[in-house]
Amino acid sequence: MTPSAPLKPVSKSSSKSSSKSSSKSSSKPFLNPSLKPSWRASVLGSQLAELLRRPGRLVTTGLSVLVAAFVVFATVMAQQIATNTTVDRFRGTPEAVSLIATADDESSTTISEATLRRIRALPGVAEAVGRVDAGAPIAGPFERYLQLYADPGTGPLSQVELVKGSYPDGAGQIAVNRQAAEELQLAPGTRTTLLFPDPDDEDGVRTVKVTVTVTGVVRSTATAVQQTSGYATDTHIARLAEVPGYPRVDIRARNGVPEGELSQQVRAVLDEASVLDKASSGASLTSGSVVRAREAREAVNGDVREIFRLIAVFLAVAVGAAALVATSTFRIVFAQRLRQLALLRAIGAPQSRLVTALAVEGALVGVVAGVIGVVTALGAGHLAPPAARLLVGQELSAPGFPVLQAVLVVTGTVLVTVCAVLAPALSAAGVSPLQALRTAGTATGERRIRPARLAAGILLTAAAAGLAALLLGDLPEPGQEDYDRDFAMMVTVASAGFAFLALVTLGPLLVRPVLAVAGWPLRRLGTTGRLAVSGVGGTPHRAAAVSVVVALGVALVSGALVSVACLSGYMERTAAVEAPADFRVTTGGKELDAGLVRQFAASPQLTHVTGYRTLLTTVGSREIEVSDLDPDALPTGRYVDTATGSLDDLGPGQAAVASDTADLLGVRAGDTFTLPSGRGDIRLTVAATLPGQGPLQAGVLVVPADLDRMGASRNASGILADAAAEGLAARGEAHRALETTIRAHVPDPDDISVSVLAAGRDSDQDTIRTMGATALGLVALTVLIAVVGVTATTSLTAIERTREFGLLRALGLGGGALRRTITLEAGLYGILGGVLGLALGVPYAWLLMRIVITSAPLSLPGGQLLVVFTGLAALTALAGLLPARRATRVTPMTALGSTE
Numbered sequence: 001m002t003p004s005a006p007l008k009p010v011s012k013s014s015s016k017s018s019s020k021s022s023s024k025s026s027s028k029p030f031l032n033p034s035l036k037p038s039w040r041a042s043v044l045g046s047q048l049a050e051l052l053r054r055p056g057r058l059v060t061t062g063l064s065v066l067v068a069a070f071v072v073f074a075t076v077m078a079q080q081i082a083t084n085t086t087v088d089r090f091r092g093t094p095e096a097v098s099l100i101a102t103a104d105d106e107s108s109t110t111i112s113e114a115t116l117r118r119i120r121a122l123p124g125v126a127e128a129v130g131r132v133d134a135g136a137p138i139a140g141p142f143e144r145y146l147q148l149y150a151d152p153g154t155g156p157l158s159q160v161e162l163v164k165g166s167y168p169d170g171a172g173q174i175a176v177n178r179q180a181a182e183e184l185q186l187a188p189g190t191r192t193t194l195l196f197p198d199p200d201d202e203d204g205v206r207t208v209k210v211t212v213t214v215t216g217v218v219r220s221t222a223t224a225v226q227q228t229s230g231y232a233t234d235t236h237i238a239r240l241a242e243v244p245g246y247p248r249v250d251i252r253a254r255n256g257v258p259e260g261e262l263s264q265q266v267r268a269v270l271d272e273a274s275v276l277d278k279a280s281s282g283a284s285l286t287s288g289s290v291v292r293a294r295e296a297r298e299a300v301n302g303d304v305r306e307i308f309r310l311i312a313v314f315l316a317v318a319v320g321a322a323a324l325v326a327t328s329t330f331r332i333v334f335a336q337r338l339r340q341l342a343l344l345r346a347i348g349a350p351q352s353r354l355v356t357a358l359a360v361e362g363a364l365v366g367v368v369a370g371v372i373g374v375v376t377a378l379g380a381g382h383l384a385p386p387a388a389r390l391l392v393g394q395e396l397s398a399p400g401f402p403v404l405q406a407v408l409v410v411t412g413t414v415l416v417t418v419c420a421v422l423a424p425a426l427s428a429a430g431v432s433p434l435q436a437l438r439t440a441g442t443a444t445g446e447r448r449i450r451p452a453r454l455a456a457g458i459l460l461t462a463a464a465a466g467l468a469a470l471l472l473g474d475l476p477e478p479g480q481e482d483y484d485r486d487f488a489m490m491v492t493v494a495s496a497g498f499a500f501l502a503l504v505t506l507g508p509l510l511v512r513p514v515l516a517v518a519g520w521p522l523r524r525l526g527t528t529g530r531l532a533v534s535g536v537g538g539t540p541h542r543a544a545a546v547s548v549v550v551a552l553g554v555a556l557v558s559g560a561l562v563s564v565a566c567l568s569g570y571m572e573r574t575a576a577v578e579a580p581a582d583f584r585v586t587t588g589g590k591e592l593d594a595g596l597v598r599q600f601a602a603s604p605q606l607t608h609v610t611g612y613r614t615l616l617t618t619v620g621s622r623e624i625e626v627s628d629l630d631p632d633a634l635p636t637g638r639y640v641d642t643a644t645g646s647l648d649d650l651g652p653g654q655a656a657v658a659s660d661t662a663d664l665l666g667v668r669a670g671d672t673f674t675l676p677s678g679r680g681d682i683r684l685t686v687a688a689t690l691p692g693q694g695p696l697q698a699g700v701l702v703v704p705a706d707l708d709r710m711g712a713s714r715n716a717s718g719i720l721a722d723a724a725a726e727g728l729a730a731r732g733e734a735h736r737a738l739e740t741t742i743r744a745h746v747p748d749p750d751d752i753s754v755s756v757l758a759a760g761r762d763s764d765q766d767t768i769r770t771m772g773a774t775a776l777g778l779v780a781l782t783v784l785i786a787v788v789g790v791t792a793t794t795s796l797t798a799i800e801r802t803r804e805f806g807l808l809r810a811l812g813l814g815g816g817a818l819r820r821t822i823t824l825e826a827g828l829y830g831i832l833g834g835v836l837g838l839a840l841g842v843p844y845a846w847l848l849m850r851i852v853i854t855s856a857p858l859s860l861p862g863g864q865l866l867v868v869f870t871g872l873a874a875l876t877a878l879a880g881l882l883p884a885r886r887a888t889r890v891t892p893m894t895a896l897g898s899t900e
Contacts, residue, residue, distance in 0.1 A: 065365055069373025069413040070380075073406065077381030077399045084397035087296045088221070096156030097288035098253040099262060101270060103245070104283060110245030111283060113238065115273040119249060122265045124257040129157045130234035130246035139193035139209055144184060146194060147227050148174070148241060150234040153218075157250055160231055164188060165216030168232040171239065175216040180228035183732030190214045199242055210240060227759065250288075259287060359421050366417030370410040378406070449508050457505035460498045467495035471847060476854045488851045496844045503551060503836060507544025511832060512537055518831045522824060528817050531808075532824035536832075543832065550833020554872060555841030561864050562845035569639070570856035573692075576636035579757035580629075580695045581608065581720035582731060583738060587752045591715035599745050600721055605737035607724045608634055611716035613707055614698070617675050624661055626675065627698035628707040634720065640695065641857050645669025645688030652705050654687035661699040662689040675700065677710035691855050723758075731758060819884040826880025830873040838865065 153167035165188030476483035612629035631637030723734035
């Protein structure tokens with residue numbers, strides 16, 4: 001056995017020195033500079049290892065961020081679809097057009113057929129198409145007009161799509177659009193005769209009959225053509241209408257030919273043509289992109305431009321949704337890892353290292369989720385148009401490939417995720433080791449909020465209320481042009497943002513009062529109901545974090561529904577004023593016999609036949625039209641809104657006054673005013689004032705007896721009528737019935753005109769349907785973000801409460817009862833979020849619509865909002881099924897023995 005080495009005595013000084021060194025190293029164990037870099041790597045490595053060790057948390061956290069990125073980029077795609085659809089419906093230049101040659105309008109010259117052939121022969125030209133807009137009446141007893149367009153029928157420069165039959169390929173052949181096919185009964189194979197002016201008649205009185213054969217039915221793809229139209233190639237249309245040339249030529253360049261080189265080639269041909277055949281003198285060349293941009297600006301204006309602004313506002317709010325979802329998710333994730341963070345703090349990990357590690361973790365999640373979300377939204381955006389065409393018959397234009405926006409969304413997702421991580425990371429990393437270890441399992445059960453947070457919430461609430469009060473005190477009046485709507489919209493968004501931040505900040509205080517009312521029915525369900533209510537109410541911080549995501553989704557959904565309802569009401573009211581019926585029969589300054597109204601009413605093809613009279617009177621220096629048109633006699637009358645008073649009070653001695661006339665007279669409901677007439681002044685009481693013009697631009701509406709008192713004729717000034725059935729075919733039959741009756745019962749039928757008011761109304765309704773489809777897509781996205789947000793947070797809270805669920809199971813609560821409890825808790829999150837979301841979404845939607853479209857009525861789609869509220873509550877309850885099943889699979893002993 002080897003003898004042990006003798007022990008060396010330790011001196012007092014060395015002992016002291018050793019003790020000092022030990023004490024010094026224990027208080028600051030990482031002063032060695034060589035160890036500092038390893039801390040950054042070890043802390044970051046431990047967090048990433050924890051992330052990989054818990055793939056469920058990684059998937060759940062990433063899913064919420066992925067959905068947020070998907071919503072933001074899907075909103076970008078939706079805006080592109082809406083913009084492209086609107087522009088494509090109203091512009092006349094296909095995307096493939098490189099150059100446009102336009103003849104000089106002032107010199108009345110055109111681009112000849114020979115010049116067009118020389119342009120087509122240029123080496124840089126792939127295709128050139130002459131555009132001709134001509135037209136001719138159709139021979140027969142009825143006044144019918146067919147607009148004629150030159151179009152190749154196929155290829156990149158075509159503006160039509162063949163639906164039935166074949167496209168014309170010979171002289172005397174045309175294709176017609178659906179309006180012409182149904183209203184004029186022109187099917188493939190039908191022959192009809194057009195009346196063109198006789199070129200030999202200098203007076204332009206005589207006409208030449210040209211018989212054409214319809215070969216097919218087409219659909220316009222690039223223009224909002226509402227009138228009955230025919231199509232053929234440029235050569236055939238020019239010969240058919242006997243036009244000397246083309247006012248415009250669209251040119252497509254060959255692949256790889258620069259626009260500048262192509263412009264030089266075409267310019268040389270046009271200059272040569274102006275010398276040789278005296279045609280194309282002064283013809284100008286314009287880039288196709290410039291013309292398309294100009295057409296886009298003209299198409300996207302007025303109310304349509306305001307709608308796009310609303311979509312842009314939604315995009316800004318969607319970014320806020322992404323931040324809230326990510327913040328809520330990471331707050332719960334880090335709360336579950338307080339024990340691990342506390343241990344790292346206990347062994348000396350600096351707070352800054354922990355925050356950095358958690359931020360890197362968030363950035364990693366943001367990059368992966370952002371890329372997947374953008375790619376998914378891109379695919380969904382390009383699938384939306386064919387899906388809309390297949391499912392609902394709605395024509396939507398395809399979006400592009402917005403690479404810049406995609407990069408910005410991915411970058412923004414990373415930034416938002418990192419920023420969302422910072423608040424919970426600072427909170428989690430800033431807790432002292434002993435306090436974190438002591439409260440790791442109960443941090444979310446704290447019921448009070450810190451004074452600083454309470455003060456911040458009060459300030460945010462005051463800011464939101466102050467900005468809203470500022471806007472309400474200075475709302476624009478109808479027709480006010482100098483109002484800065486862009487600034488007002490920014491203030492509205494800021495106020496809404498402050499309101500949401502106040503909800504996030506004060507959420508724990510708002511949970512219990514709302515839960516006291518909303519949870520009352522659940523308590524009557526027995527043990528599971530009481531456990532669910534107490535589980536939500538016992539952790540107000542967690543309940544607020546989950547409910548605020550749902551509240552944001554409900555606010556977006558309700559805001560979109562309210563905005564669409566207000567916009568629909570505005571369009572319906574506009575149509576009720578400008579196009580109250582399908583047809584309007586008038587005569588140039590003459591009167592219509594009252595018997596004609598009875599003849600129209602007897603026709604089975606017509607309904608809602610209403611005659612009306614008008615009388616002009618002068619107030620000051622302004623002429624005012626007084627009409628006895630009864631709004632209740634037409635179905636559109638219910639859409640005529642009032643600013644003050646009610647149309648139900650309209651009777652003898654009463655009047656409804658348009659807004660501009662009311663301003664001129666200085667009256668409102670209940671006031672009296674005097675109108676001069678041929679039989680003396682007549683005094684009337686204002687029953688109602690209208691927010692805009694009266695039907696058919698009338699300034700004052702009165703009953704027939706009062707118009708008699710003013711000396712109006714007994715005969716009608718005009719007649720309104722609707723087609724007896726829906727559809728273009730029924731409308732065509734009604735139109736023919738009107739003209740047949742006019743020719744049979746009117747001595748001079750050529751003096752009477754029939755206006756198809758429904759054509760313009762159809763265009764407005766198409767716009768509403770397009771915007772409605774876009775809004776429904778946005779609503780679907782907000783529902784998605786709300787439900788996925790609840791699923792993610794409920795799943796994470798179920799992981800956090802494993803020990804709690806194990807204890808309930810050990811005390812005798814069955815697996816089915818536990819599943820019902822967790823499901824009811826998830827449903828309660830939906831109810832809480834629904835109440836808070838409706839309280840915020842509806843008022844701000846009203847405010848925004850009042851700013852964007854001043855005269856839009858404030859509508860409340862109660863039924864739709866109720867469906868959204870109950871539907872989201874059911875969906876959030878279903879979102880709790882998955883974590884509920886997971887919780888019941890863990891045995892009580894395993895759950896009680898778990899450390900997390």
